[in-house]
Amino acid sequence: MGVGWTEVIVDLSFEHLDLVVSASRLVCPATGLDGPGVVGVRDGLIEFIEMGAGGIEHLTAHESLVVEDGILLPGLIDLHAHPAVSGSKFGIDADRDLLPKGSTTVLSQGDAGSRNLDRYIEETIRGSRTRVKLAVNFCAEGDSNPEGRFLSLDEANIDECVAAVDRGGDDVWGISLNIALIRGADIDPLELMRRGIEAAERSGKPVMFGATKTADIPLCEQLALLRSGDVMTYCFYSGDGSIVQDGRVLDCVWEARERGVLFDVGDGAAAFGFNIAEIAVAEGFFPDTISTDYYLHHYSNKLSHDVPHIVSKLIEVGMTAEQCWPRVTFLPAQVLGLSDTIGRLEAGAVADLCVVELRDEAEPMVDSRGEFRMGRRWRPVAVVKGGVCVLR
Known part of the structure; x- marks a missing residue:
């Protein structure tokens, strides 16, 4: 492995650094940096970036990290996962299951609703080293009910949701509006959408949207209700209601993107098809964000599942690492x-x-339909959170 850690005894002067990282390749898409570089860290913040192959011999720090073969990136951000200490049937431990795999920031896709929001903030957001933000589930019970969401329209209370978003403050990013699995009889998915989006409008927040998994309600009708800044997750779902139909990306999907709707991967257990992703990528329809939908199923079954793994699958269907x-x-x-x-x-x-x-070596990668592809996989080998090493 091309990563080496060193403990260094230093003079604790004003110039002292907590950590210095030297990388043969440093990549920062936000600033366009790409090449050999050094990162100096102090008090949880980046003190400086120095590009070039000058080395770190002239610097003093508590710890140093030399990256010879890998790529140094900003901490990864997983826009769809299920961190939850309790209260969610999907919940996993962010610090155990996400942070060591490179995800220093994660967005919970609906692990808490208005009726269990406060406990979620206290237990999971305050209790995690990982930076956790929440998309409040429009279903008032969140994902706490083993039977599923929306057993009745009582759980689709606009006023309750708006109050919860306000109560959550900066811990809340937006509203999770997943109509894929509705347990109540005779509940119209589009009515749920309209209510959820009204709550988002009143809150001034975006929604993270999960579409129906059948063709009963055309995807185009669902996308028409989304607004600029809303995010459709599971964008490469391969069943009925996919973004690809008759061998091409639907016109209404392109039109939604033109309106500012964003598309997220959310590769969970049943939401990613190589066939759909390959067609979309070939047409130039790339996801806006790449996420895992990591939840209890992956942990319980000891499945390899993290952001670099999903990146590897997208490279296999035609994207480049630089695009990912x-x-x-x-x-x-x-x-x-x-x-x-x-x-x-x-x-x-x-x-x-x-x-x-x-x-x-090439390794097998599988999609939700059971199709295997062979390809080289990216893996996380070192992680720093707020200047503190959590994987080395």
Whole structure:
């Protein structure tokens, strides 16, 4: 492995650094940096970036990291995952399952609704080293009910949702509006959409939208209700209601993108098809953000599943690594409204860093339909969160 750590005894002077990282290749899509470079870290922030192959011998720090073979990136940002200490049937431990895999910032896709928001903030957001933001589930019970969401329209309460978003303050990014699995009988998915979007309008927030998984309601009708800044996740879902029909990306999908609707991967257990992704990428329809939809299923079954893994799958269908890195760093930071402080390697930014390496041998990768592809996989080999090493 081309990553080496060193403990250094130093003079604790004003010039002292907590950490210095020297990389044979440093990539920052936000600033356009790409080449050998050195990052100095102090008090949880990036103190400086020095490009070039000058080395670190002239610098003093508590710790130093030399990256010989991998790529030094900003900490990865997973825009769709399920961090939850309790109260969510999908919940996993962010610090155990996401942070060591490179995701220094994650957005919870609806693990708490209006009726369990306060506990979620206290337990998961306050209790995690990982930076966790929440898309409040429009279903008032969140994902706490094993039977599923929206057993009745009582759980689709606009006023409750708006009050919860307001109560959550900066911990809340927006509203999770997933109409894929509705458990209540005779509930119109489009009515749920209209209510959820009204709550988002009143809150001044975007929605993270999960479409129906059938063709009963055309995808175009659902997309027509979304607004600029809203995010459709599961964008490469391969079943009925896919963005690709009759061998091409639907016109209404392109039109939604023109209106400012964003498209996120959300590669969970049933939401990614190589066939759909390959057609879309060939047409130039790239996802705006690349996320995992990592949840309890992956942890319980010991499945390899992280942001670099999803990047590897997208490279297999035609994207390049250089096209993927912005979509796991700077672009999701923009979506979260945090691009001034995370998703970038720049003096003054938070010192969230991730080192990834490309494995030598081709390995099998599988989609939700059981199709396998062979390809080289990226893997995280070092992670720094707020200037502190969490994987080395």
